[in-house]
Each structure stands twice: as C-alpha cells, then as structure tokens.
Amino acid sequence: MQLQATNSPFSQEQADLLNKLLPGLTDAQKNWLSGYLIASASAQAIAPAAVAPQASPAAAPASKEVTILYGSQSGNGHGISKKAAKMLEEKGFQVTLSSMSDFKTNQLKKVEQLLVVVSTHGEGEPPDNAISFHEFLHSKRAPRLEGVKFSVLSLGDSSYEQYCQTGKEFDARLEALGATRLHDRVDCDVDFEEPTKAWLEGVLTRLTEAQGGGGAATAPVAAPTAEAPSAPSAPAAESVYSRTNPFEAEVLANINLNGRGSNKETRHLELSLEGSGLVYKAGDALGIYPHNDPELVDLLLAETKWDPQTEVVVGKQGDKRPLRDALIENLEITVLTKALVEKLAPLATNPDLAQLTAAGNEAAVKAYVKGRDLLDFVRDYGPLQGSAQDAVSHLRKIPVRLYSIASSQTANPDEVHLTIGAVRYDAFGRARKGVCSTQTAERLEVGDKISVYVQPNNHFKLPEDPGTPIIMVGPGTGIAPFRSFMQEREETGATGPSWLFFGDQHFTTDFLYQTEWQRWIKDGVLTRMDVAFSRDTDEKVYVQHRMRQHAKELYEWLDKGAVFYVCGDMKNMAKDVHQTLAEIISAEGGKSLEEAEAYLAEMKKSHRYQRDVY
Structure with missing residues (x-):
C-alpha cells in the first residue's frame, strides 16, 4: 500500500x-x-x-508569573508597584502584588520571578510594612533561592547618609541566598520618576526576553506616577491631577492655632479642591511643591555674584528659566550633602576643600554637611568658578513635602485641611527656616495658590468595621490625621469607642483644635482624651507618661481588638511610645518583653498597629 x-x-x-x-x-x-x-x-x-514541526526541541519559556513585593511608608512604593503590576498584566503576565507585611513567607520558595520595590525610612530603616519580611529574609529561617530571578527598585533621599539602604540590603541578601538578578538594582532619589521608568523598562525587557520575545520591541513605559488619565474628559472619579501634574489649590484660610506668647507657630491651612476631581480618604497625605525663601535666594546670588536674569536649564526636559526664578521655584538649596560637595568641589577655589574631601576624611565631610546649606558652602569654600549653569546643573529638584491631611472629605467635599508647624532655628551663625512650613506661615495668604496632589496612604486607615475601638497618639502636629478620623467618624456614625492621647508644650497656648475635641467629647464622637503639656509642670510629662498612667485600661482596649495609631516625630516620640507600649503589654499581659514585641509585630501584620511618622 x-x-x-x-x-x-x-x-x-x-x-x-x-x-x-x-x-x-x-x-x-x-x-x-x-x-x-x-x-x-x-x-x-x-x-x-x-x-508546526521544529528542527530541535526548544527550551521551555520562563514562567509568566511575577510576584511584586513592596515596602512603603509614605505610599510612593505602593503606587509604583500598582503601576508595575498593571503594566505587566497588560503584557500578559500573571502578577501577584503584595505588601511585604501581608506576604506569606512560606510562599517565597515557590516564587520564580520577584520584583522588590522598597523605600528607606529615616536613617537606613525599613518602612513599617517591610520590617517583618526584612527580618525574616535576614534570619536563619530564610530559604535558599537558587531558582529565583529578582530585581530591586530602591527609593530614598540622598540627603540622608544611609541613602537607599533598605533596598541595598534586600538586593544583597537575595543574591546571598542564591537568587539571580533579573535586572540590576536602581536607586531613586526624591525625584524618582525617570529612574523608576528606566527600571520598569529594563525589567520588562528582561522578562520578555525570558519568554523568547525580543526585548527591543517592547513599547516604552509610561512614567509610573502619572496615576491620572491625561484626557480632561476622564470620569470624575479619576482626577487628571497627580504628582507629575499638581493642582493649583487656592488658599481659603490660613490661621495660627497657637495662642499669644507661645514658643510655636502652627498653621491651620484650608485649601480649595473645587474642580480638581481629587479624592482623598482619612489618613492620606497631601503633597505640596514648595518654594525657597526669596531672601535666602538673594543672599546666595549676592555671594556668588551670578546675574539673577541669566537663563539656566532646569529639569530633564531642558526647560530654560531665569536663574532667580529657578532658585526659588525649582532647585533645592537648603540641604547640603556629601554627594553635592563632591560635585561642586571642582568649581570651588578655596584650597581647604581639597583637604576636607581627601580620602579618609569621610567623617569630617559628614560632620560638615550636617545642618548646612548651599550658601554656607559658597561662603566657606567659594567663590565658585565657571558659570551659574555649571553649578546649578548639580542641584536636584526641590523635594515635595508631604503633610497628613487634617480633614475628612466626607465632611468637607471641596476642601482639604493641613496642620503645619513652622520650623525656625539658628545654626552656624545664621537663622534657618523650614522651606514649606515658613512659606505657609509667612508668604501664603488667602487667595494665593499652591501646587498640590493627593498621596494615598493605605497603611494608615480607619478600620473597616466602624465598631472597632481605636487608640490615637498624636502630639503636636501629629494630631492632624486624628482630626480627619473624628470628622469621618462623626459623618459616618461610627459606633466604636475612641481614645486620644495628645501632647504639646502649654495648655493655654498650644492645645491645638481644643474646642473641636471638647465638642466631640461632649457629643460622644470621642470617648476619651488624655493630654500631656510638658512645660506646665516642673517635671516634663509626655504622651507616653499618660499611656503608662492608664496602662491597665489601655491593655484592656488592645485585648478587645483596638487599633493603635501613632503620628508624629519618628526619632524620639514614636520610639518612646513603642517602648512604652511594649512595656505595658508585658506588664499587663503577663508576657516577657520579647513576647510583647512579638505581640506588637502581630498587631502590625494584622493592621492593628499603624504609624504615620516622619
């Protein structure tokens, strides 16, 4: 046949x-x-x-499953991670997106392709929702990860000595455990859009190549923080305004909350969001693009003898602006860093700078830059040779300032309120001023406009169950988000008990929003309030002392499932509150301090211990 x-x-x-x-x-x-x-x-x-017949068996393509883990304090890392997940899903990848605190560590061995997006908090510390995963990965319980391909995007602030430290630690540890880099780590400063875009493009290229596709054909990646659609006709629920396209908000009110004779100046700022489409929730933050003090700029121009009207190029888009305008509105001049000193060194004429920056003098450079600004450097090691452009090319963009929102949008539909403490102090023979805080206090009047955007903070939120008890600790301007909590709970009729610990210097001059708290106590919106005014007694009393005085009741609230919130100073207050809380849990719960810390760690994982600290 x-x-x-x-x-x-x-x-x-x-x-x-x-x-x-x-x-x-x-x-x-x-x-x-x-x-x-x-x-x-x-x-x-x-x-x-x-x-179709093949000449020879082809290697199996890499998995299309990608896990993205993020550690984020202010919300930038979370936002970037969501954009990355959306981008990869549009390219056909199956994405698991998780906060590090929510990720089950026993699943790590099953991950084949891992993307880590993590910020560094304070002086080299992991953000709160990355602490447990960071500790696990650096412990003996961490598994070998030979089959894992990974890449790390590290967010940080180069004005801190431990710049992007947490991301660097994750990158090194994953490699030490046997994982292979899919794409090199990228470290991002406060102006993170462009390096983040480059990282996403690199990651997508590597993932596409692993699938047998040509990486060069990959479509360009959009900037990750352009969260809003570009078209004005977008649905009202999605604003066209974002970090990269801020809204010009009009000032409705600007009030000093402190009484006459106070050592402080705390501004209550009310801004109009009418027509912006911006949406926020209680616990979110507002980003402000501030301006430098014109007086400081003029002192710098006088010292350098630069022509204020000389046009200079600013930003990656090559925009040209008059020098004085650029120094006021675009460029950071109030923070001096080791990296900036090294970049400006070739322009400096003072021979002493060579000795300061010589190898082995890192400690001396670190001590010099702390608390100094660009004007200090020019006075100490100038004059600078070359053009103004030669110098300003090394200056970074003025960083955004994030402030906890002090209002509920449910109660104030077209407004957003902030609580901002003016920063003023003397150092190295000169008066110093906080950039945004004193702009608010001294140069922002009703009717003026300021550039803003909403920064979501999904790790500082009221409990979903309105019957859950809450405990709030917010001294000074840390009171801001708890004002938004109370407004929201009043509007929604939340039934759970609430307890506030507030502290400041003097009862008569520094009891911020006093009449509002008293009204909420009277109306039952706020169940209980304990205050600590440190300068009204011979011995200073702070919020942690009030916590200790009511240790038994506080532990009872925690034992009944209360959510514990802290907002304010990270370096001192938040650490003292944490230590006090651990001691209370130990004493009242009959636990060792180690067990109390484990109890707090579990509270963090279940979102019952939330912090908004700075």
Missing part, C-alpha cells in the same frame, strides 16, 4: 514517513499509526501554528 499526500488528510512528509514504515508494521500498528496521522493532520489544518 502506497499513500499520496494529494487528496488525503496527510502532508507529503507524513505520507512519505508512513510509506517508509508500513512494510515493517503489523496490521494493528498500521491502523494505529494511520489514525494518529489523520488526527495530527486534522489538528494541523485547524491550527497549523500549534503543531
């Missing part, structure tokens, strides 16, 4: 093969082979690409 491809279900290759094999086969084998080839030919006719 001879078969021909013509008028048969077989291809010519299949017919030739069958004819070659037929003489040596039994009848049963001939019937089976004929049936197999007929089925194969039919499938080829339906979907020829699926069964």
Whole structure:
C-alpha cells in the first residue's frame, strides 16, 4: 500500500514517513499509526501554528508569573508597584502584588520571578510594612533561592547618609541566598520618576526576553506616577491631577492655632479642591511643591555674584528659566550633602576643600554637611568658578513635602485641611527656616495658590468595621490625621469607642483644635482624651507618661481588638511610645518583653498597629 499526500488528510512528509514504515508494521500498528496521522493532520489544518514541526526541541519559556513585593511608608512604593503590576498584566503576565507585611513567607520558595520595590525610612530603616519580611529574609529561617530571578527598585533621599539602604540590603541578601538578578538594582532619589521608568523598562525587557520575545520591541513605559488619565474628559472619579501634574489649590484660610506668647507657630491651612476631581480618604497625605525663601535666594546670588536674569536649564526636559526664578521655584538649596560637595568641589577655589574631601576624611565631610546649606558652602569654600549653569546643573529638584491631611472629605467635599508647624532655628551663625512650613506661615495668604496632589496612604486607615475601638497618639502636629478620623467618624456614625492621647508644650497656648475635641467629647464622637503639656509642670510629662498612667485600661482596649495609631516625630516620640507600649503589654499581659514585641509585630501584620511618622 502506497499513500499520496494529494487528496488525503496527510502532508507529503507524513505520507512519505508512513510509506517508509508500513512494510515493517503489523496490521494493528498500521491502523494505529494511520489514525494518529489523520488526527495530527486534522489538528494541523485547524491550527497549523500549534503543531508546526521544529528542527530541535526548544527550551521551555520562563514562567509568566511575577510576584511584586513592596515596602512603603509614605505610599510612593505602593503606587509604583500598582503601576508595575498593571503594566505587566497588560503584557500578559500573571502578577501577584503584595505588601511585604501581608506576604506569606512560606510562599517565597515557590516564587520564580520577584520584583522588590522598597523605600528607606529615616536613617537606613525599613518602612513599617517591610520590617517583618526584612527580618525574616535576614534570619536563619530564610530559604535558599537558587531558582529565583529578582530585581530591586530602591527609593530614598540622598540627603540622608544611609541613602537607599533598605533596598541595598534586600538586593544583597537575595543574591546571598542564591537568587539571580533579573535586572540590576536602581536607586531613586526624591525625584524618582525617570529612574523608576528606566527600571520598569529594563525589567520588562528582561522578562520578555525570558519568554523568547525580543526585548527591543517592547513599547516604552509610561512614567509610573502619572496615576491620572491625561484626557480632561476622564470620569470624575479619576482626577487628571497627580504628582507629575499638581493642582493649583487656592488658599481659603490660613490661621495660627497657637495662642499669644507661645514658643510655636502652627498653621491651620484650608485649601480649595473645587474642580480638581481629587479624592482623598482619612489618613492620606497631601503633597505640596514648595518654594525657597526669596531672601535666602538673594543672599546666595549676592555671594556668588551670578546675574539673577541669566537663563539656566532646569529639569530633564531642558526647560530654560531665569536663574532667580529657578532658585526659588525649582532647585533645592537648603540641604547640603556629601554627594553635592563632591560635585561642586571642582568649581570651588578655596584650597581647604581639597583637604576636607581627601580620602579618609569621610567623617569630617559628614560632620560638615550636617545642618548646612548651599550658601554656607559658597561662603566657606567659594567663590565658585565657571558659570551659574555649571553649578546649578548639580542641584536636584526641590523635594515635595508631604503633610497628613487634617480633614475628612466626607465632611468637607471641596476642601482639604493641613496642620503645619513652622520650623525656625539658628545654626552656624545664621537663622534657618523650614522651606514649606515658613512659606505657609509667612508668604501664603488667602487667595494665593499652591501646587498640590493627593498621596494615598493605605497603611494608615480607619478600620473597616466602624465598631472597632481605636487608640490615637498624636502630639503636636501629629494630631492632624486624628482630626480627619473624628470628622469621618462623626459623618459616618461610627459606633466604636475612641481614645486620644495628645501632647504639646502649654495648655493655654498650644492645645491645638481644643474646642473641636471638647465638642466631640461632649457629643460622644470621642470617648476619651488624655493630654500631656510638658512645660506646665516642673517635671516634663509626655504622651507616653499618660499611656503608662492608664496602662491597665489601655491593655484592656488592645485585648478587645483596638487599633493603635501613632503620628508624629519618628526619632524620639514614636520610639518612646513603642517602648512604652511594649512595656505595658508585658506588664499587663503577663508576657516577657520579647513576647510583647512579638505581640506588637502581630498587631502590625494584622493592621492593628499603624504609624504615620516622619
């Protein structure tokens, strides 16, 4: 029997093969082979690409599953991670997106492709929702990860000595555990859009190549923080305004909350969001793009003898601006860093700078830059040679200032309120001022406008169950988000008990929003309030002392499932409150301090211990 491809279900290759094999086969084998080839030919006719013959077996493509873990304090890392997940899903990848605190560590061995997006908090510390995963990964319980491909995006602030430290630690530890870099780590400063975009493009290219696709054909990645659609006709629920396209908000009110004779100046700022489409929740933050003090800029121009009207290029887009305008509105001049000193060193004419920056003098450079600004440097090591452009090319963009929102949008539909303490102090023979805080206090009047955007903070939120008890600790301007909590709970009729610990210097001059708290106590919106005014008694009393005085009741609230919130100073207050809380849990719960810390760690994982600290 001879078969021909013509008028048969077989291809010519299949017919030739069958004819070659037929003489040596039994009848049963001939019937089976004929049936197999007929089925194969039919499938080829339906979907020829699926069964196209290959010269040699190809290696199996990499998994299309990608896990993205983020550690984020202010919300930038979370926002970037969501954008990365959306981008990858649009390219056909199956993405698991998780906060590090929510990720089950026993699943880590099953991950094949891992993206880590993490910020560094304070002086080299992991953000709160990354602490437990960071500790696990650096412990003896961490598994070997030879099969894992990973890449790290590290967010930080180069004005801190431990710049992007947490990301660097994750990157090094994953490699030490045997994982292989999918794409090199990228460290981002406060102006993180462009390096983040480059990282996402690199990661997508590597993932696409692993699938057997050409990475060069990958479409450009959009800037990750452009969260809003670009078209003005977008749905009202999605504002066109974002970090990269801020809204010009009009000032409705600017009030000093402190009484006459206070050592402080705390501004209550009310801004209009009318027409912006911006939406926020209680616990979110507002980003402000501030301006430098014109007086400081003029002192710098006088010292450098630069022409204020000289046009300079600012930003990566090559925009040209008059020098004075750029120094006021675009460029950071109030923070001096080791990196900036090294970049400006070739322009400095003072020979003493070479000695300061010589190898082995890192400690001296660190001590010098602390608390100094660009004007200090020019006075100490100037004059600077070269053009103004030569110098300002090394200056970074003025960082955004984030402030906890002090209002509920449910209660104030077209407004957002802030509580900002003016920062003023003397150092190195000069008066110093906080950039944004004193702009608010001294140069922002009703009717003026300021550039803002909403920064979501999903790690500082009221409990979903309105009956859950809450405990709030917020001294000074840390009171801001708890004012938003109370407004929200009043509007929604939340039934859970609430307890506030507030502290400041003096009762008569520094009891921020006093009449509002008293009204909420009277109306039952706020169940209980304990205050600590540190300068009204011979011995200073702070919020942690009030906590300790009511240790038994506080532990009872925690034992009933209360959510514990802290907002304010990270370096001192938040650490003291944490230590006090651990001691209370230890004493009242009959636990060792180690067990109390484990109790707090579990509270963090279950979102019952939330911090908004700075």
